[in-house]
Amino acid sequence: MAGEYEETLLKKHYYENCPGCKVEQRNATQRGFPIKEIISIWIVVLCTALPISSLFPFLYFMIRDFHIAKREEDIGYYAGYVGSSFMLGRALTSVFWGIVADRYGRKPVIIIGTISVVIFNTLFGLSVNFWMAICTRFLLGSLNGLLGPIKAYASEVFRPEYQALGLSTVSTAWGIGLIIGPALGGFLAQPAEKFPNIFSKESLFGRFPYFLPCLCISLFAFGVTIATFWLPETLHMHNYNNKSQADSYDALEAASCDSNAEDKKQEIEGREETSKESLIRNWPLMSSIIVYCVFSLHDMAYTEIFSLWAVSPRKSGGLSYSTENVGEVLAISGFGLLVFQLSLYPIVEKILGPIMVSRIAGVLSIPLLASYPYIAMLSGFSLSMLLNCASVAKNVLSVSIITGTFILQNNAVDQHQRGAANGISMTAMSLFKAAGPAGGGAIFSWAQKRQNAAFLPGDQMVFFILNAVELIGVLMTFKPFLVQRRA
Template identity: 55%
Template sequence: MEEPLLGRDRQQPELEFPDCPGCQIWRLREKGSPPPLKQLVSLGFVVLCNALPISVLYPFLYFMVRDFHVAKTESDIGFYAGWIGSSFMAGRFFTAVFWGYLADRIGRRPVMVLGIVSVLVFNTLFGVSTSFTMALVTRFCLGSFNGMLGPVKAYASEICSDEHQALGVSVVGTTWGLGLIVGPALGGFLSQPAVKYPNVFHHGSLFARFPYLLQALVVSAIALLGLCMCFTLPETLHKHPKRNISAAEDKQPARKQSILKNWPFLASTTVYCLWSLHDIAYTEIFSLWAVSPRLQGGLSFTSSDVGEVLAISGESLCFAMLVFQLTIFPAVANMLGPIFMTRISAILAIPILCIYPLMSKLENVWLWVVLLTASVLKFVLTTATMTGSFLLINNSVTQEQRGAANGLSLSVVSLFKALGPAGGGSVFAWAQKRQHAAFLPGEKQVCKFVRRA
């Protein structure tokens, strides 16, 4: 447990080239060197730019689909919302391997830059969608051109020395979790501004015509800042002159094992996929469940109410989690190991999720106390599990394979995340129609069973 799955990076090139960016970073990774805090801050902001457009749509997706008038009944809205939510991950599934391969060839930073540019373009187009088809296509294109998460995870391990690797990966996990909290909060507060803030956004204005444009512009503004910070990051990929390749190869170790035959990598990717399937389905269903009527087992929340829940739970935990991840977490991860940490987080999530159907019976203060407590605990467990998964994947391959490995894991996990919203939304819509059924029942039958017990 104390040793990494591969034995750390032992492929340090014996021939160092002064002009090689990878060699320059390698010399800074010597044991005892301080953590690269400046680069980690910039990298965390890049991760935030990736996470925000993924989760920003969930609080208003129910109302957006309703405005498209494609659902025949109100209970069918979850079905169409699930397809829009899945389209991003479907696009990333087809292209993530390519972006990971490209990151191993041209470098990590160029792929990050292209990913942020895709956010600027396609997320803005999604904000002006006027039909279900346009929303579906723009989200698919956003996922197809946004392949920076794999290179980001590889980059986090490559800029840190062995003793700070847990810190680097935890920064990625923390900012990713923060983006999944801040994104829905922005979507909840900034969608339909002409309805929520009529004194500021008047009827007939641009934001009244496109009620979901404001949130897209705010996310794009954050992405523009992230693009500027991305250019300050040094490249970590080794780039040696071609004339020296034969000499370097003579001193290289034996031929690398294929990642498709690397059992630690495959097992780590499986854990990552299963948890991501669960987490993305939870993110989608939570918002759909909260805004659905109480007669159908929901909470009758507005999109602002959902944004408020996510904002309060995120803000109350954001600072504490950031301090924990930067100080205590690396020591805990090194002591317990990522495998044990991931197991505990997954087990503790089960009883927390089981109490959600019962919340529709609560009112006023008690509802908010229980809901916020469950949301905070879920966020903590998600952050710990994702960070553990990142460590397991990065430690199971060499640097030369890290971009491709993270790209492959990202591609596979995108398929699971694509199935999550579509499957979760369909099951949610089906369950709402089966309030009194004995199999896969709705909230009424669940509460009846609990009272009998």
């Protein structure tokens, strides 16, 4: 009896010191605006998003410098393989990292993910050939599995009334990272050519012209890695299947005979039953993941195609932009997206709901993308003005869609399954996003060779195919395909 009493005291001490319980208790009593949590999630997500697309503005020139493409029109094919290697690596490991996050906590996975950015993003900037670039990007994707756990973390660390804001923070930081990353890549690539008074051609940055943007992102990731050691853990790591704990819990029940304790025991038993449910059979989860994948395929293909289209020559239907010009457009887009997501999206989502917001954003994206080939016919200030407005609008609409699907996914499962659920989501999304750059690069190269075709010549075909994918995603947001979990 004394042994059981000691175990009961130990269990009580464990509950009082459980990181997840502390977070829940803090959230229950906290009434202020969760600015600290927003900043924490923001910098972690930004850290993992920056390296994903930072290469796109200079990837065309990087592939050219590797001398692997025999013709200029073939550069897009090889650029697609480099862009896809990251997503392929993440697709193979996302479920594993989700399971690790559910078993050992969100925090260890987050730390490993930020460390991988420091190491492999730096090595990518030092790539001397095509295969080194492929391998470093693949390893970066394989070890950077924190996006799924950080979404689970965001849904747990915020109170219910701020959950939309929390998941909006994830998608906003993700969207900003996918825009600021290319902006940094555009501004800082080839520094010896752009800033010859600061960087000589014989210096490290002259010999490795694409290392500077990668180094800046890796230094930021190093600072984020240090900061993540102070993140609170939100996962309850109570081992309910442990026999000694079960026995001590029974002793506590017999001693207290308290109705609240009985309720808690029933809740635990219910959680054990729920944990045995198959996530694959959870149609609200799976339908939201499939919709998310379709839109992710579109977004990743658009991200690569936009940069390739902007830097390609006018004779091929492009804009003849430099990497710096592309960086300026994407930096403006990032600022506009930041303002919208932090000020307007939570209000719009509260009024319309996540499904309706995603649906409307998808519909509006179609005529917007159809206008891009006609924007390329302009020049001077009118080109710059319209292109910036279109880019801001497109990125705002894309991130609104992704935020809505984030909310649906995390509402479709209980806390103890969120890591695995988001791991499944990341695996499926990564496969689609791996197809995005490869398919986008191939379609772009093919379209460049049909400038005089009678039907949708040149880049008109590229944006037509992007719109076809977007339309499929919009149609899938309707019932009976997409359903929400009943409260």
